[in-house]
Amino acid sequence: MTITAIAFAALAAAAFPLLLWAIGRAVTAAGSRVPPSRARPRQYLAARLTGVRITAVVTGDDELLATLAAPGYGRLAAAFRVSASQCSLARVIRWRDENTLLRAYLSQDGAIMLADPALGGNAAGELPAAAGAPAREPAASPDHAPTEDR
Numbered sequence: 001m002t003i004t005a006i007a008f009a010a011l012a013a014a015a016f017p018l019l020l021w022a023i024g025r026a027v028t029a030a031g032s033r034v035p036p037s038r039a040r041p042r043q044y045l046a047a048r049l050t051g052v053r054i055t056a057v058v059t060g061d062d063e064l065l066a067t068l069a070a071p072g073y074g075r076l077a078a079a080f081r082v083s084a085s086q087c088s089l090a091r092v093i094r095w096r097d098e099n100t101l102l103r104a105y106l107s108q109d110g111a112i113m114l115a116d117p118a119l120g121g122n123a124a125g126e127l128p129a130a131a132g133a134p135a136r137e138p139a140a141s142p143d144h145a146p147t148e149d150r
Contacts, residue, residue: 045105045106045107046106047105047106048103048104048105048106049070049073049106050070050071050101050103051070051071051101051102052068052069052070052076052101052102052103052104052114053070053100053102054066054067054068054092054095054096054100054102055067055069055096057092057093057096058079059089062083062084062085062089063081063083063084064082064092064093065080065081065082066080066082066092066096066125067079067080068080068104068114070104078110080125080126081125081126082123082124082125086123086124087123087124088123092123095114095116095123100116101117102114102115102116102117103115103116103117110126111126112125112126113125
């Protein structure tokens with residue numbers, strides 16, 4: 001190797017971390033100038049319950065209402081609406097039929113996420129809209145494709 005090649009390799013080795021640092025600073029500066037999203041506010045976890053069971057299910061066309069009971073809480077205050085566009089309704093009915101112990105994550109706005117800790121699978125639920133009140137946006141992201149049990 002010539003002296004020129006060695007000097008170029010040493011210069012490149014020293015400049016590469018500096019280049020990465022400069023790119024990182026530029027991305028951080030650009031990101032701090034972006035205004036916050038005006039979309040629906042984030043949901044924050046209010047409680048996590050274990051041993052939740054689905055006590056009753058009322059089926060509709062493409063949604064169902066489920067009532068839940070948790071040890072220490074008894075029956076939870078309201079029925080939760082589960083939409084077919086968010087999860088498999090057959091899975092929720094199977095959880096009720098098999099008396100499956102679920103884990104529930106409650107958000108501060110009243111939505112709930114049911115999860116089967118043994119076999120996997122989630123079901124998003126929310127409080128049904130009151131008569132005359134506008135319906136809420138779905139609890140899951142719009143790019144989340146519904147899953148089906150096979």
